Amino acid sequence: MGDAATALPMGVLGIVLVAAMAISAGLILALRPYFARYALARVNARSSHKEPTPQGGGIAVVTAALASIWLGAWLSGLTADRQLFVISVTSASAKLSWSPARTSLAKKAS
Helix, strand or coil: CCCCCCCCCHHHHHHHHHHHHHHHHHHHHHHHHHHHHHCEECCCCCCCCCCCEECCHHHHHHHHHHHHHHHHHHHCCCCHHHHHHHHHHHHHHHHHHHHHHHHHHHHHHC
């Protein structure tokens, strides 16, 4: 692990955690009508549910995680080049995970 000089203060971690939870919950509530319209898991013989169920909440969770990582990098006092590195790596990761999800949502919408 790191030494005390590189550790985030507990207050910053608390702010980042609360921000992640608030962003995730807000996005799930805001996007739920869209998911109910375009991203329903259809009931079939292998389903564990009896009614069509909205899916896609992971998009809100990933967005909240990225936003909280960026907030933590900014609040931690990282130098600008390290903040840019954190933002670049997390954005690339999100892009790689978003591409297959976006394709499957587009297929369901049509």
